[in-house]
Amino acid sequence: MTVFGAVHLGYVVIETRRFADWRRFGADAIGMHADELDTGALRFRLDERQCRFLLRSGPAEDVTALGWQVDDHETFDRILARVTGHGVPVTEGTAEEAALRGVERLWRFPGPKGLAQEIFVAPVLAAAPPVLRSAGFVTGEGGLGHVALTTTRPHQLRGYYDTVFDARLSDYIDETISGVKLKIRFLRVNHRHHSVAIAATRGLRIDPVRTRVQHLNIQVAELDDLTRSYQRVRDLGFGMALSVGQHTNDRELSYYARTPSGFEWEVGWNPVTVDERTWEPATHRGISVWGHTPAGETVLAKLAQFRTAARSLWRPEATVPALSGPGIPDD
Numbered sequence: 540m541t542v543f544g545a546v547h548l549g550y551v552v553i554e555t556r557r558f559a560d561w562r563r564f565g566a567d568a569i570g571m572h573a574d575e576l577d578t579g580a581l582r583f584r585l586d587e588r589q590c591r592f593l594l595r596s597g598p599a600e601d602v603t604a605l606g607w608q609v610d611d612h613e614t615f616d617r618i619l620a621r622v623t624g625h626g627v628p629v630t631e632g633t634a635e636e637a638a639l640r641g642v643e644r645l646w647r648f649p650g651p652k653g654l655a656q657e658i659f660v661a662p663v664l665a666a667a668p669p670v671l672r673s674a675g676f677v678t679g680e681g682g683l684g685h686v687a688l689t690t691t692r693p694h695q696l697r698g699y700y701d702t703v704f705d706a707r708l709s710d711y712i713d714e715t716i717s718g719v720k721l722k723i724r725f726l727r728v729n730h731r732h733h734s735v736a737i738a739a740t741r742g743l744r745i746d747p748v749r750t751r752v753q754h755l756n757i758q759v760a761e762l763d764d765l766t767r768s769y770q771r772v773r774d775l776g777f778g779m780a781l782s783v784g785q786h787t788n789d790r791e792l793s794y795y796a797r798t799p800s801g802f803e804w805e806v807g808w809n810p811v812t813v814d815e816r817t818w819e820p821a822t823h824r825g826i827s828v829w830g831h832t833p834a835g836e837t838v839l840a841k842l843a844q845f846r847t848a849a850r851s852l853w854r855p856e857a858t859v860p861a862l863s864g865p866g867i868p869d870d
Contacts, residue, residue, distance in 0.1 A: 570672030589641030784830020
C-alpha cells in the first residue's frame, strides 16, 4: 500500500556555530519567528508549530537531518517496516531530541549524503502565534517547503525516496551552467510540486557543492512578502545567490540568498500544485522563464567550487544502497 500523500516535510535540523548571524538572517532578513532555547539551540517558526528549523551547535555548517511528518500511526509503522525490512537500522530519538524538534516522538534512520531522515506523527503546537515580518508562510498539507541536493548518484537518491516514501517524479530540468550540463529531477511526496530536488551533472559525475544540501525553500503567502524580504536580505548585507526570477517547471517566483552556513535559502511565492489526475512529467529547458541572475559570485568562490568538484571525483558519496533499489535510469 502506498504512503504517497501521507508524508510532508516537517522540520529541518542545521548544525552551526554562527548563531548571531543566523538569528539576523532568519528573523530580521527572512522574517521568521525566532526562539532561543536554554539549551543553546535556536529555533525558527513559520506557523503554529513550535519548530520548523532547529539550529544546534556544531562545526558542520550544514543541514544534518530532515524531519518528515507522517499522517497516522499505520503509515508510520509501514515506513519503519520498509526500512527495517531492507536491513537498515532505525533508532528512536530521545525525549530531549523530540522536545527540541517540537514533536512528541521520532524515529531516525540513515539517508543519502549523510542526511539523517527522521519521521514523526504528532507535532507540538506553540502556546502563542508566531511573530513574523510577513503575512505568513504556506505550510499545511504540502509541508514547509522543499530541499535541493546535488549528487554524483542521482539514480540512487531517486530510488531511495521512491523506496521509503513512494515519491513520484514531477518533471526534469536540463540546464547548462558555466559549460556544465545538469539534469535536475523533481520528486513529490504529496501535492506540493516537489519536496526533494536532485541535481547531477551529465557525463563526468562531479559535485561542486560543499554542503549536503544545495538549498532549502520556504513559501511566503503574499507577493509583497517576497519583495520585502528580498530587500531586507540586501539591506542587512547578506549575500544574494540568484536575483528574483520565475522557474520554468513549477512557475514559482523566488530568489536565493546565501545563508551564514554557506548553502542557499530560496524564498518563493505561488508555485503550482500537482493534480494527480492530469499531471504528466515533462522536461524543461533551463531553470527560469526570466530572472534568477547570479549575483555577487567572486573569483575566489568559483575556485573553491572547482576544488570541491575535483575532490568529489575521489571522495565516495554516502548512499544507503539497501534502500536505493536498482536505481531508476532516466537519462
